[in-house]
Amino acid sequence: MIATTIPFPTPGLLRRWLPTLAWTLALGGMAAILLLHIEAVQTARGIQGGFGFLFQPAGFRISESLLTVTPDDPYWMSMAAGLVNTLTVAFVAIPLATALGVGLGLMRLSSHPVASRFAAFIIAPLRNTPVLLQLFVWYGLLLRLPDLRQAWSPLPSVLLSNRGLALPALHGWLPYAAVALAALTLGWRARARFGRPALYTALAAALLAWALLPAIQIDLPVKRGLGLQGGWQPSIEFAALTIGLVIFHAAYIADIVRAAVRAVPVGLVEAGQAMGLTPFGVLRLVIAPYATRVALPPYANQCLALVKNSTLAIAIGYQELMAVINTAITQTGLALEGITLAVAVYLTLALALGGGLSAWNARNTRHGPGDTHGARLGDRPLWNATGSDVSPWRGRMLSAILTVLLAVIAWGLLDWAVLRAVWQGDPAACTNAAGACWAAVGENLPLLFFGTMTEADRGPALIACVALLAGITLTLGARRVPAKIRAALLIALLGTVVIALSGWPWGGSIIGPQRWGGLLVTLILAIAALAAAVPLAFALALLRRSGSRAGSLAAAGLIEAVRGVPLVTQLLFASFVLPMLLGGGVSKFSMALAALSLHTACLLAEVLRGALQAIPPGQMMAARALGMRPVTAYASVIWPQARRIAAPAALGVFVGAVKDTSLVSIIGVFDVLGAAKAVVAGTDWRPYHVEVYLAVALLYFAASLALTRVARRMETRGG
Known part of the structure; x- marks a missing residue:
């Protein structure tokens, strides 16, 4: 008889897994507390939690889908x-x-x-x-x-109008596609083992299967009265x-x-x-x-x-x-x-x-x-x-065709945007205009710049916007200015923003985030999100590369979850769930800032992690051998090198973060894009929404282009 013994964990194994167990219990406890708090808030509002609502009638119709759904369906x-x-x-x-x-x-x-x-x-x-x-x-x-x-009918049985697109529909194509996919997959694998005849055999079997399938029916869209019938x-x-x-x-x-x-x-x-x-x-x-x-x-x-x-x-x-x-x-x-x-x-x-x-x-x-x-x-x-011998006359012909095409496009844009454009006046002045109505932008500049801010708040908001723009210009463009002078100027500009919005020292009222709007929201949101994301990204990158298995898994899980979920979902989460966690009283600006900061930090953390991995391990060993503490070694040796390596990719993340600020209008934050939506929501200026949106696009284009140029300069100069 063979005696069996039950292996007990050794002290070394316990010491190895104890931090992981502690991290797991701590994170699980925090998640449980948050969930219980949310459930308590929902219960206090008379809302019964759980996923049982999935089987209740929805009460609304899905107007367009390949699945037919009625309001009575769950x-x-x-x-x-x-x-x-x-x-x-x-x-x-x-x-x-x-x-x-x-x-x-x-x-x-x-x-x-x-x-x-x-x-x-x-x-x-x-x-x-x-x-x-x-x-x-x-x-x-x-x-x-x-x-x-x-x-407009660019092709037979293809109709394009302000109701949408009408295309011929194919009924019964799915079995044919399944047979073709199976034949290609199996035939390709068989070809690798048995040669080309196996592929031909699979294709012949697919053709035979096609011959036995019911015929594909083509449903063409047809005009009937004031509508369309048939087709997709x-x-x-x-x-x-x-x-x-x-x-x-x-x-x-x-x-x-x-x-x-x-x-x-x-x-x-x-x-x-x-x-x-x-x-x-x-x-x-x-x-x-x-x-x-x-x-x-x-x-x-x-x-x-x-x-x-x-x-x-x-x-x-x-x-x-x-x-x-x-x-x-x-x-x-x-x-x-x-x-x-x-x-x-x-x-x-x-x-x-x-x-x-x-x-x-x-x-x-x-x-x-x-x-x-x-x-x-x-x-x-x-x-x-590739060694292509393109004859000179063909090259010249292609260049001439493209030049003519560019000239036609450029003349059309110039004629629409400048020569025939209406630059000022009321909506009636643009009614019969053949060009752009830039008056829609000029007449609504106060709304685009300040949103719904009152007249008394617009002066301080303008000062804050000018100071913020000057700070951005100083940060991106004044590379030859000494670092100490640049830091002093940035502190002075930041102080100007704080003074303008706080009403001190002239005794004005404080302009809080609830009253911000337009360009001020976009600038502060972008700058604050980037400022909050950098230290958080650095912490996540270090935690993911740490020796703690639990800490590394927690950081990796957070980063991958945030990267895999759309930012719109994260903004809606902040809009719906954060007020429950914090007990209400949270401004929409704060919720949008939290979502944008976390999203940008997780994207930036991967950039920093890659930069840290590119630094040889001997750098840290040499710093420790010189008697440096880990914090000092990171600050003096590792971080300067990682910053230069990560700068181009990090600025790419910053460009994305600036563009992502436009999404906050989805949860009701009145930024520049939200102000543009308010302009075109009125019946007077609604026909000229393209001009309004193009003006806003020019603002984002200038900001993104400036960051892109800085990234390219840092990449070519090595930091």
Whole structure:
């Protein structure tokens, strides 16, 4: 008989796992206390918590979805319809954004200077303005389309009007797609093992299966009376959301394509040319596979960002998942349950999409990157890199066509924006104008700058805005000014802002966040969010790299959860749940600041963590050998190097944070974009919303462009 003994934990094992257990118990206890407090607040308001509401009738209709939902159906069916709408937007937008982004990226790499500058001219304003603002612009432009009786038909059976888009619908295509996907997947695997005949056998089996399936029916849209019947009729909101997301993310994908192609080693291209490959063969067999491996990780991030940005549909009235959950929260008061469902769904989507693209990336990189030494394509034009012998007359013809196209576009914009524009007057002066109505901007400048602030508050607010803008200019542009003088000037400007808003020393009243509006909200929100995010990001980066397993897991969990959840969801969480935790009395500005600070900090923490990993461990060892304490070593040795390494990427995060301030209008914070929405909400200036939104876009473009230029200067100068 073999005696068995029960192993007891050794003291060393206990010491190893005791901090983890303590962290877990502490975090679990804090979460339990917060949940109990929220439940107590909901009970005091007469709200019965729990997820049982999912099986109650929703009481509202989903106007547009592939799933038919009535007001009598339960909440879970309405949320399922909203999820289907989200997936529909992603299914349509991701391939279109990819195709457009690849095209723009290749144009940006072209040897023709006109083509390259044309692509850069398109990409720059798209990257440097908020996506929500672009959605408003596209929505306004689509609303200006003719009505259904005069609908534009660019293709047969395709109608475009101010009611939306009407397309032919295919019924019964899903079995064909499933059979084709299965045949390609199985055939490709069989080809790898048994050769090309196995692939042909799989395709023949797919054709046989297609012959046995029922025929696909085509349903064409037809005008009937004052409406349309048949076909697929996506709404104007769906069209605006899809177009906005496609064009916005195509600009980022174009830069990803450009950077990936520039990273291809020249030696691989020269080897392909030496083997006698044609220029197109070099592009298809050498450049494209290598660039795909390089581009897949950032491309996956853009796909995830597109899915998260689909939540912005809540601002234009399209009923995707977040809009449906927001309606359910408003009706039931169950904010914690609704936000929990949203977080769970979006994290699941992020894990599924990110996992699929990661698997694809691992499959493509399993053989290694190949030649990683020597020169890269870099700034060499793509067509010259492939050895393309483009005849001079073809190059000149392409340049002439692009020049004429740019000239036509430039003349059209100049004619609309300047020559035929109306610069001042009332709405009646713009009624018959053929150009832009900039009077809508000029007449509403006080509302755009100050929001709903009173006349007495506008003077101090103007002083505070000027001081903040001067401080931003001094921080970004005055690099030659000595550090001590620059610090003294910044302190003086900050003091000016505090004096202007506090009413001291002239005895004026304090202007609190509840009374702020317009440009003042945007400036203070952006600066305060960045100032709060930097130390929090540094703490999270250090905690994630710490030796404490529990602390590292806690930091990693927080960072990944915040990065995987849309910012709109986080803002709604702050708007609904924070007042319950803090007992009310929290201003919307404070809630928006908390959400933006945490979101920016988690993005910045990953940038700092990468910079800290790039510093050799010997640096810390050498500092400790000299007798420095860990805090002193980090402050004197590690942090200066990490700051220089992380500066370009960190400023990219700052650009995103500045653009993200436009999202606070969703929860009712009256920033510049909220003021622009108030301008176009009136019936007088509503027809000129495009001009108002373009003026606001110019503000964000200037701020983002300034930060981008600083990032490029720091990158080229090494800090």
